[in-house]
Amino acid sequence: MKGKRLFKVWMSPALFLAPALLLIAVFFFIPVVVSFLMSFTDFDIYSLADSSNARFVGLENYKNLLSDPLFWKAMHNTLYFVFIGVPLSLFVSLGTALLLNSKLIRFMSLFRLAYFLPVVTTLVAVAVVWRYIYHPSFGLVNYLLSLIGVSGVDWLGNPNWAMPALILMAVWKNFGYNMIIFIAGLQNIPPELYESAQIDGAGRWQELLHITIPMLMPTTIFVSIITIIGYFQLFAEPYVMTQGGPMNATLSIVLLMYQEGFRWWRMGYSAALAFVLFLILFAATLIQLHLQKRFSTV
Amino acid sequence: MRNIHPWKLVCTLVLSFILMQMSTSCRKSSSTKVITLDFWAFGAEGDNVRKFVTGFEAENPGVRVLVQNIPWTAAHEKLLTAYAGNSMPDICQLGNTWIPEFVALNALEGLDRSIDSSNMISSESYFPGIWETNRIEGNLYGIPWYVDTRVLFYRSDLLRKIGWDSPPETWEQMLEISKRLIESGYTKYGVFLPLNEWVVPTVLGMQQGSAILKDDACYGAFSDESFLRGLEIYQHFFQDGLAPKGMTEVNNVYQGFQENTFALYISGPWNIGEMMSRLPAQMQDAWDTAPLPALRSEDYPGLSLAGGSSLVIFRSSQHKDLSWRWIEYLSRPDVQSEFYSQTGDLPARLESWAALGLSEKKPTAAFYHQLESVKNTPQVPEWEQIAMKLQQYLEYVVFEKWTSEKAMELLDQDVNKILEKRRWLKSRD
Numbered sequence: 052m053k054g055k056r057l058f059k060v061w062m063s064p065a066l067f068l069a070p071a072l073l074l075i076a077v078f079f080f081i082p083v084v085v086s087f088l089m090s091f092t093d094f095d096i097y098s099l100a101d102s103s104n105a106r107f108v109g110l111e112n113y114k115n116l117l118s119d120p121l122f123w124k125a126m127h128n129t130l131y132f133v134f135i136g137v138p139l140s141l142f143v144s145l146g147t148a149l150l151l152n153s154k155l156i157r158f159m160s161l162f163r164l165a166y167f168l169p170v171v172t173t174l175v176a177v178a179v180v181w182r183y184i185y186h187p188s189f190g191l192v193n194y195l196l197s198l199i200g201v202s203g204v205d206w207l208g209n210p211n212w213a214m215p216a217l218i219l220m221a222v223w224k225n226f227g228y229n230m231i232i233f234i235a236g237l238q239n240i241p242p243e244l245y246e247s248a249q250i251d252g253a254g255r256w257q258e259l260l261h262i263t264i265p266m267l268m269p270t271t272i273f274v275s276i277i278t279i280i281g282y283f284q285l286f287a288e289p290y291v292m293t294q295g296g297p298m299n300a301t302l303s304i305v306l307l308m309y310q311e312g313f314r315w316w317r318m319g320y321s322a323a324l325a326f327v328l329f330l331i332l333f334a335a336t337l338i339q340l341h342l343q344k345r346f347s348t349v
Numbered sequence: 350m351r352n353i354h355p356w357k358l359v360c361t362l363v364l365s366f367i368l369m370q371m372s373t374s375c376r377k378s379s380s381t382k383v384i385t386l387d388f389w390a391f392g393a394e395g396d397n398v399r400k401f402v403t404g405f406e407a408e409n410p411g412v413r414v415l416v417q418n419i420p421w422t423a424a425h426e427k428l429l430t431a432y433a434g435n436s437m438p439d440i441c442q443l444g445n446t447w448i449p450e451f452v453a454l455n456a457l458e459g460l461d462r463s464i465d466s467s468n469m470i471s472s473e474s475y476f477p478g479i480w481e482t483n484r485i486e487g488n489l490y491g492i493p494w495y496v497d498t499r500v501l502f503y504r505s506d507l508l509r510k511i512g513w514d515s516p517p518e519t520w521e522q523m524l525e526i527s528k529r530l531i532e533s534g535y536t537k538y539g540v541f542l543p544l545n546e547w548v549v550p551t552v553l554g555m556q557q558g559s560a561i562l563k564d565d566a567c568y569g570a571f572s573d574e575s576f577l578r579g580l581e582i583y584q585h586f587f588q589d590g591l592a593p594k595g596m597t598e599v600n601n602v603y604q605g606f607q608e609n610t611f612a613l614y615i616s617g618p619w620n621i622g623e624m625m626s627r628l629p630a631q632m633q634d635a636w637d638t639a640p641l642p643a644l645r646s647e648d649y650p651g652l653s654l655a656g657g658s659s660l661v662i663f664r665s666s667q668h669k670d671l672s673w674r675w676i677e678y679l680s681r682p683d684v685q686s687e688f689y690s691q692t693g694d695l696p697a698r699l700e701s702w703a704a705l706g707l708s709e710k711k712p713t714a715a716f717y718h719q720l721e722s723v724k725n726t727p728q729v730p731e732w733e734q735i736a737m738k739l740q741q742y743l744e745y746v747v748f749e750k751w752t753s754e755k756a757m758e759l760l761d762q763d764v765n766k767i768l769e770k771r772r773w774l775k776s777r778d
Contacts, residue, residue: 095770096429096450096453096454096730097453097730097770097774099429099432099433099454100454100455100456104770104774106773115766120741187601294422296545297545298544298545313426313429313430314425314426314429315733315734316429
């Protein structure tokens with residue numbers, strides 16, 4: 052009889068969870084398992100015609116990946132984007148959050164809305180506008196540069212400048228989101244801390260260094276994990292703006308994965324790429340979680 | 350009797366009315382039987398082909414042609430995913446270098462029987478080199494729609510200044526002209542050979558007799574004698590400073606061409622329109638086109654690549670006969686001529702070249718002569734991947750990271766790796 056009771060207890064939650072679990076299984080777990088298995092095969096265009104043309108190749112895809120200069124190029128580009136873009140994005144969003152949180156500022160909600168607007172705008176629309184902004188002869192950026200006597204560059208056509216141009220656009224597009232989280236973090240800092248610091252004679256700068264920044268640490272770590280994960284998955288910006296060019300200067304790991312998978316239909320290779328990216332992200336997250344634990348116990 | 354709620358009554362009535370409407374409309378469409386042909390076309394062709402639908406529909410009552418326009422940059426992905434998802438169109442425009450790939454997928458309908466019974470389409474009305482790109486292992490899979498090849502664009506005014514009244518007929522002359530132009534200070538460089546293009550070295554290799562791939566296209570032949578000889582000529586342009594090495598030196602081709610950065614440029618028909626619209630009016634007499642140089646002047650014009658797009662029918666189509674009729678319609682000489690005036694795409698039909706006088710007047714005449722001497726790239730599905738690899742290694746050669754022999758040996762290793770699957774499939778047959 053106990054089994055029957057247990058069944059009754061589990062019956063309703065299981066039924067309620069079933070639709071969600073089914074969806075996750077069909078659209079998440081099964082594809083992940085299949086692509087993991089696929090990363091050990093040479094599934095390609097021939098296999099698309101007839102799946103018996105696919106062979107089990109063991110770790111061959113991973114080995115080829117590591118000896119593929121294009122993979123290293125994409126890795127280099129992605130790391131460039133992450134290591135320049137993430138700190139820049141954190142810096143800008145923290146700066147604007149501090150400004151907006153200041154009591155001196157008026158129309159705070161208006162500014163907050165304005166800075167958040169790019170986050171909710173469709174990337175493709177944004178990219179089209181930024182393509183005009185970066186246009187070598189009619190673009191806004193080069194026009195502004197010409198006003199101060201600097202001759203402009205072909206931002207998206209020059210291998211050295213294409214990535215900085217994408218970083219600038221990505222930071223502009225995304226900093227509003229982090230800014231909102233930082234504002235929430237700032238508003239959670241108890242005002243008594245500032246009051247007692249002021250009684251002790253601390254200046255604005257000391258307040259920032261000794262109260263605001265330490266108190267924001269958990270928020271900062273959370274924001275940086277989210278941002279790093281997001282920035283590693285750089286795809287839409289180069290896909291829409293440059294298609295990975297010029298000379299692969301903006302080819303990211305995810306864009307390479309997309310091109311290998313859907314342009315050349317080398318699904319096995321592309322799946323291996325996906326799992327390498329997964330491992331990198333997993334490692335990055337572990338490191339940050341470790342850091343978070345250390346800072347939260349202090 | 351039970352009380353029926355008035356709302357229930359209203360809902361039932363509305364629902365039954367809708368259902369009735371639906372069933373009558375169904376019956377209507379099944380009695381007149383409107384057949385829809387799905388036609389996918391890319392870029393500018395997709396935009397312009399819509400204008401021809403009405404003419405075809407007028408001749409074929411009950412048939413509708415649904416044109417879907419796909420941007421070129423997404424076309425290949427879109428076609429492959431459509432194949433994987435089993436939702437192919439009836440007819441499609443296909444770049445003729447893509448045909449081998451879709452034949453490998455067994456996705457294309459063979460057209461030999463359609464040709465035999467057609468009085469509109471036969472191989473004699475087409476450039477033989479272009480026609481051949483549609484024939485894979487003896488079977489025909491596509492009908493050329495418009496054609497494309499690479500020719501030489503050159504500044505005739507500058508060439509005249511250094512005593513050349515006609516374009517170069519050999520690569521030797523091309524080198525000579527480049528040198529003279531730079532020495533006399535007319536231009537900074539002679540030729541512009543974009544480093545992100547594999548076409549020129551491939552053409553040079555083919556002119557030297559290289560098959561590009563060997564042993565039934567199962568191995569790369571880039572490190573073979575003939576390809577290396579072609580590559581040597583290509584290298585000369587860079588070693589002697591006759592062509593700019595950096596991509597950044599020529600940001601804008603049209604500006605560079607106009608401002609004497611270079612005077613010779615190998616490119617395709619799309620640049621006819623671009624040159625006409627981007628160069629100022631007083632410069633329109635200063636440029637011209639010519640077929641590609643050859644190794645010896647008696648071989649002039651030298652071989653170039655067969656390009657362009659074909660029309661294909663997918664095997665999954667339910668309306669193959671009607672699809673063929675649409676292809677025939679688009680292949681009519683008058684439709685082809687009209688299509689040329691809309692898009693600037695060079696017509697595939699020889700009758701249209703004659704009717705429009707394209708084979709006589711410049712700048713298209715050079716294309717006419719060139720198209721009589723074109724060849725296709727190796728017909729393997731892996732070709733685009735191989736071409737990308739070639740491009741990558743060319744950069745190493747130009748920047749002298751490796752000698753050409755060493756670079757091509759490494760390229761062959763990579764190519765052989767790509768072709769490994771092909772060899773395995775062949776060995777299984």
